[in-house]
Amino acid sequence: MDSSDDEPGVTGVMVIEPMGNAGPFLLEAAARLGIRLYAATDKRVHAGYEPWLTAGLAGVCLTELADTERALDDMAEYCRAHRITGVAVCWELLTPLAALLAARLGLPGNDPALAGAARNKIAMAEAFRAAGVPAPAHAVVGTSEEAHQVAASGRLGWPLVVKPAEQGGSWGVSVVAGPDGLDTAVAAAGRFTRAEPHGLPLDPRVLLQHYVPGEEFSADTVVHDGVPYPLPVVRKDTTAGRYRVETGHSCPAGLDARTVRAIQDTAARAALAVGVRNGIAHTEVKLTPRGEPVVIETGARLPGDNICEIVEAATGVSEAAAYLRAVTGRAPDTGPTRAAGAALRFVLPERGGVLEYVVIPEVPGTQSRLHIRPGEQVPEPADSSGRVGHVLACAASVDEARRLADRAVADTRVKVS
Ligand SMILES: Nc1ncnc2c1ncn2[C@@H]1O[C@H](COP(=O)(O)OP(=O)(O)OP(=O)(O)O)[C@@H](O)[C@H]1O
Ligand SMILES: [Mg+2]
Structure with a gap:
């Protein structure tokens, strides 16, 4: 047993921006582990914190997360003053900052030299290539003309995937069937220069990728002292057209044990390739029709989309607790x-x-939540911001859970004008 286990209640963890899907799961796991959670955020973002978040935090370090040097100085001073012994993060774009903070404080964290590859998909593609992680062939372009040249070379084939170098939530991601769709897709991917709500500057370059066919899964990996521990594989359902919007997730993934292990091993290699050493990675994997896992992306953070809740309901494994243990130096x-x-x-x-x-009808075994309220604007269903709500079902088997959730969604009445 280590010293933090000897002294329950004295461990403090700094979460760089806990506002987000994984926030409630971190708070709940911290309470269970006897860890005090502190937040680092911007003043303007903090003003919008909901009461459940404020109530669950032991303190808040107000800084400017878009200003790396200032944020590091402010957070390091705060962490020292509060005897904080771990650094966690919820937002993918802030994961390099978490690695830098942990390194500055000498706390367990990820490799700062590689951390940029867990945020930027161009650096990620290079890190995957260097480590031999199976990933789609790609090209980087700055303009539509360059995209047409790459496409005409036939190197990536059709369809092509066009996406921003740095973004999430499928924003600006398009699957393009032929040259006609390329200009619109490059413009959609290149339109992001800053990410709200922190105003983080983004790499405006655009990535073209070979389209990987097959079913899609996510596999998270918690890493302690450089050793990966695979977490349960989750099946991901998406729309099939130009925009690949997630329609749902389920666990277990409905695969044989050998395939599950192959996906977990590939995800673990992806996590290590982008420098995850003490933390967690959320990796998206496609399984080709030949049964080979190919990594679409990885992020050095907990998953979004209530995947923490799905995994815990299905298997009893708390990803948030595993993550908090890893960032505080415990297996x-x-x-x-x-x-x-x-x-x-x-x-x-x-x-x-x-x-x-x-x-949303009440179906036994299901719970539902609204993301957008009546009277509010529903964005076009091109990315994950178009979700009106979700239904989560728990049952003795995943097939039964999928049936229950499908039934509740099929009977949902929704009107948009
Ligand atoms: N090279 C590819 N081949 C096949 N499908 C792809 C490819 N790249 C992306 N996709 C599809 O598009 C989705 C979104 O792409 P990606 O994960 O790269 O973007 P993102 O904005 O980080 O997404 P999110 O945050 O929603 O996971 C993927 O989950 C997958 O369904
Ligand atoms: Mg993704």
């Missing part, structure tokens, strides 16, 4: 304690507009 607990099933389905209207109403 994570990743053994399943339950063999059930869980499935999440998003409520996605067919078009954008003003949400008039949404009625």
Whole structure:
């Protein structure tokens, strides 16, 4: 047992921006582990914190997260003053900052020299190539003309995937069938220069990728002292057209044990390739029709989309607790304690507009939550911001959970005008 286990209640962890999907799971796991959580955020973002978040924090370090040097100085001083012994992060774009802070304080963290590759998909592609992680062939372009030249070379084939170097939530990601769609896709991917709500500057370059066919999964990996511990594999359902919007997730993934292990091993290699050493990685993997895992992307953070909740409901494994243990220098607990099933389905209207109403039926075994309220604007369903709500189902098997969630979503009435 180490010193932090000897002294329950004295461990403090700094979470760089806990506002986000994984926030509630971190708070709940910290309470269970006897860890005090502190936040680092911007004044303006902090003003929008909801009461559950403020109530769960032991303190807040107000800084400017877009100003790396200032943020590091402010956070390091705050961490020293509060005897903080671990650094965690919820937002992918802030993961390099977390690695730099942990290194500055001499705390368990990720390799700062590689951390940029967990945020920038161009650096990630290079890190994957260097480490021999299977990933799609790619090219980097700055303009539409360059994209046409790459496409005409035939090197990446059709369809092509066009995406921003730095973004999330499928924003600006398009699957393009032929040259006609290329200009629009490059413009959509290149339109991001800053990420809200922190105003972080973004790399405006655009990535073209070979399209990897097959089913899609996510596999998270907690890493302690450079040793990867695989977490349960989750099946991901997406739309099939130009925009690949996630429609749901389910766990277990419905694969044989050998395929699960192959996906977990590939995800672990991806996590290590981008410098995850004490932390967690959320990796998205496609399984080709030949049964080979290919990594689409990885991020040095907990998953979004309530995947923490799905995994815990299905297997009893708390990803947030495993992550907090890893960033405080303790071996994570990743053994399943339950063999059930869980499935999440998003409520996605067919078009954008003003949400008039949404009625999700109460189906036993399911819980639902709204993301957008009546009267609010629903964006076009081109990325994950178009979700009106979700249904989460838990059952004895994943097939039953999927059936329950599908039934609730099929019977949902939603009107957008
Ligand atoms: N090279 C590819 N081949 C096949 N499908 C792809 C490829 N790249 C992306 N996709 C599809 O598009 C989705 C979004 O792409 P990607 O994960 O790179 O973007 P993102 O904005 O980081 O997404 P998110 O934050 O929603 O996970 C993927 O989950 C996958 O379904
Ligand atoms: Mg993704």
